[in-house]
Amino acid sequence: MIDTIYIEKDVRDHPRTRSILGRFNKARHIPIERYGEVFNKRSQNFRLQKLKPALILARKHAGHILRAPEGFGIGSRKNFYFAHMFNCLYDCRYCFLQGMYTSANYVLFVNFESFVKQIDNLIWRYPNESLTFFSGYDCDSLALESITGFAAHILPVFKKFSSVLIEFRTKSIQIQPFERISPIDNCVIAFSLMPEVMSNALDHKAPPIKKRIQAMKILAEKGWKVGPRFDPLIHGKNWKTHYQELFDQVFTTVPNYAIHSVSYGPLRFPLAMFRDIFKLYPEEQLFSGPLPQRDGIVAYKSEIEEEMADFCHNNFTKFVSDTVVFQCTPEAQAIGRAK
């Protein structure tokens, strides 16, 4: 799978580096000073690099935890997000990562301790406020969990602070870290979902929708809180039928008591990002339909967005309480994705 690993000299002797290198005995190790030497250089080609990404082991020096904009999915008044990795194992055609980096290599920050310390600091800084932390916005939270062990490392931190919510966003079915420990009430494992026919066409290399739903069911039955995420909503012929089938499947499979929240949001790209993604995948049928530009944002027409949002909301409230249904506001998404 990974046959090249770039290693920052600074983390060469980090125990996590050694452990990860031990898993890839045959990989070629290339020493580097800083990950920026290799990652996101201008002359790189994301699409070609995605054919065979390398792993970069690095140290995160700053910006471990970032403030999320208002309306960022579910959440409290103060929302934060963090990413222990840049880039993702999967290759989803609507993903903003394609337009964000010129490089498809995976950057893994091995100094998890610094993330924990920053989270701790924030929690102590706001003792009387409910905070929400989101994991998995520059990567998938769990896709490389078997190699990184990040979720397993960070979960105990949140166990200590019951008023703080942590959401792991994923398409992965690698749920072992959650199976190994007792459920934590303030943790939500959020699964990105879309109708199977759309996922087959767009979610390259990601687990099938049925398996994701099954993973939610397993976690729910073990006592974990889960969160179906229908974001982005994809339009097309018979979209209502496709989504209706998906909702029926999700809400009849996953026990209602375990659903922490349901969220949905439109497909949106900042214009510059859309241009980059369109250049990379001009043959992609997702981009062939009506995606006009409004105020620097490329999205479906407002009528389509509103119709889809209404349809989703009306359906969700048949299955779950209105209080746990959240619409991701377009503004938050646009800011978040262009970060």
Add this chain to the structure above:
Amino acid sequence: MGKGTAIRWVVALEPESIAIRKKYQMTRIAISGPYPIFKDVADCHWLTISGVGRVHAAAATMYLHQVSSAPPWAGWVNVGIAGHGAGTYGTLYLVDKIMDKSTGRSGYPGPVLSSNSVRGSLMTVDKPETNYGNDLLFDMEGSAIFEIACRLSCQQLVLVLKIVSDGPNIDVKKLTSKMISDLVSNSISEIFKLVGKLEILTKKEYDRLELPVAYYAIKKNWHFSQSQEYRLMHLVRRWQATAQNKELMHYVDECKDAKSIIQKLSIKLDNHEVDWGKS
């Protein structure tokens, strides 16, 4: 060779080029210029001989780009001999790190190709290096060719291949043209295997970057301003993605001018609903 195959070879020495030219039946093109240029009959493979050193290597790469009208999807290949402190004479290395001794900069040819070739790091120096060590390859051109080729194409389409020719026990001064030519010759099947994989990548890039025939046909029949051309390009690409490719010319056949073509295509595509298939 398929449509879209575009490989540009840069070697420093004439003997390094012999086996490559022979394989592709390249002939020298009849233009006078600072560096000799060779090409195959199909215009897919072009080669230049730069001479020794970074300045020549960079200049020859640029010159080959100009003379061969290299497209942005072209793959660039540098094959050459190199010194190595521990490597076995004749071993071919696929270079995945290049350090430039004089500037201190490093470059990382992206290993997108699946290959069993031995991989190594290369140090490009300005004077022949006889102080071998540190498990490095030494040459005098690699960093310059890589840097320029990356600007002309992209990092994933640049291959730097080095064959061990000298080291602590093999005096670089004793290398003859015949020895150099044989070194490349002996590795040629492995080189071609790698270049064959590179050709597949260039084809992928060609498919991505090249505009459909219909775009050129429309432009030929109607006058488009610069901004209209850009809009047309975007619309044709979207049209292609809807898989209605064959009908495009027919669809705009009766349009009076560029504006009406853009309008007609926009209306059609803005009402297009993607068919994702059946559940």
